[in-house]
Amino acid sequence: MSTTQYLTKDEVGILLTAAAHAPSMHNAQPWRFDIQDSVIDVLRDAERTLPAADPAGRMTCVGLGAAAFNLRVAAALLGHETTLAFEPDPAVPAVAVRVFLAERRVPVPGLSSLYSEVGRRHTYRGPMLDTPVPPEARQRLTAAAQAEGAQLHWLDGHQRTELSRILGIANERDVHDEDRLHERMHWIGGERDGDGVPDTALGPRAEAPAAVRDLGAGFDRADRGSAVFERKPAIAVLTTVAEDSHAWIRAGLALQHVLLTASSYDLGTSFLNQALEYADLRDEVRQLTGHTTWPQLIIRCGYPAHSSDHAPRRPWQATLGEWH
Ligand SMILES: Cc1cc2nc3c(=O)[nH]c(=O)nc-3n(C[C@H](O)[C@H](O)[C@H](O)COP(=O)(O)O)c2cc1C
Structure with a gap:
């Protein structure tokens, strides 16, 4: 240096x-x-x-x-x-x-x-309060994505139900895919120093099917707590018009603009990206958001019910x- x-x-x-x-x-x-x-x-x-x-x-x-x-x-x-x-x-x-x-x-x-x-921003994987995300905040998050050349689609009740079905399939595949499981075990769980996701950032296990991604699924600690998650999660899909490495980088810029803006409203955010990691399921999410754009990230957003650790x-x- x-x-x-x-x-x-x-x-x-x-x-x-x-x-x-x-x-x-x-x-x-x-x-x-x-x-x-x-x-x-x-x-x-x-x-x-x-x-x-x-x-x-x-x-x-x-x-x-x-x-x-x-x-x-x-x-x-x-x-x-x-x-x-x-x-x-x-x-x-x-x-x-x-x-x-x-x-x-x-x-x-x-x-x-x-x-x-x-x-201050970090991924919050616990339950949210039932308090809805205010319309003004939704608009600001949508504008943040647009400022970077991406789009944010907020899901309605029907789309949320459809997404829950797709997430269920992805969760099932996730725990039976040995390569992915080994990769997650390498990066996730236990105490972490410098990188990876420690136990303390995983959040509780969901007591009933919920809009979360349980990164510890398949190799979880027995003493991990559980919780009931919010009934009507606010979920937005971040999409890009193109589907190439430039679009993916752009999606990252947009994601961070959205997440920092959410944090400025004291909103917590987490990801439901398991539904985008399998081509056929990603295609189903694509149909949900209107066929013409490519889903890059699925973001759950709300007021955290608890505090949580940073990775x-x-x-x-x-x-x-x-x-x-
Ligand atoms: C492209 C991308 C995909 C991600 N997918 C997931 C996911 O599916 N589930 C999840 O719980 N977190 C997901 N995350 C969040 C990361 O685990 C998190 O950013 C990382 O552990 C660092 O922690 P922090 O966000 O609290 O700083 C994703 C993050 C990125 C950028």
């Missing part, structure tokens, strides 16, 4: 700590970062992919897009406007996003106001590659 005239070490720490707070499937944190003056590359870390659950690398791209969004938010706090290039260099395919920091000015309104949510992160220094 060397010093640079453009960013101080403290600024690099602020930027990369924010990036690392992004969500990623199984908290694998599939990223590393190279910095050249005012340009930050978000790179895929091939050691941190999930070949069983994510053979195409779609979820990895979503995580990288989310990390890039957090970089933008932290850069905005430091006074930098940002522009992005997706997969800018065919000669270096590991670079998923290149973030260009503009000349320093004053804190960038809008994005910088989300900075306080970066460390750990590696220190930012461990994610920094080259710095010139």
Whole structure:
């Protein structure tokens, strides 16, 4: 590591700590970062992919897009406007996003106001209160997805019922797929230091079929608690018009914009992505949201009934590659 005239070490720490707070499937944190003056590359870390659950690398791209969004938010706090290039260099395919920091000015309104949510947001897998998500918050979350070129579809009662059926099939497959089960056992459960999902972040087991994803299913601790989940979960499907790696990265940016906005309303969020990890089931979800767009994430949203633990992160220094 060397010093640079453009960013101080403290600024690099602020930027990369924010990036690392992004969500990623199984908290694998599939990223590393190279910095050249005012340009930050978000790179895929091939050691941190999930070949069983994510053979195409779609979820990895979503995580990288989310990390890039957090970089933008932290850069905005430091006074930098940002522009992005997706997969800018065919000669270096590991670079998923290149973030260009503009000349320093004053804190960038809008994005910088989300900075306080970066460390607060986390995945909440417990039951929600029955208090509905206010229409204004729904509209703001929808606008957050649109701002990044994605869409958010809120499910009505009929669509929720259909999704429950699809989730039931996915849950059943999940516990019988040995490769996925082994992969989850590698990343999930127990005490965790730096990555993975610890027991304390798994939330309780659902006492009746519910709109949750039980990441511990199939290898669970006997002493884990159980709970009754909300009857009418607020569920939104985040979609993109295209279906390629650029669209997946874009979905990650949109996801993080939505999640940070939700956190600013004190809303908790979790994922029901098991329904999108099997091509035939994903197609059924696609029919639910109108055929024309591609479902990338299924988000459950509400006011948490309890508090829950955060999943750990590696220190930012461990994610920094080259710095010139
Ligand atoms: C693309 C993607 C898919 C995810 N899928 C699920 C999921 O199906 N179920 C779940 O409980 N969490 C899911 N997560 C959440 C991650 O487990 C979570 O982000 C990670 O453990 C880090 O924890 P945090 O979000 O609390 O910071 C997903 C996250 C991403 C980015």
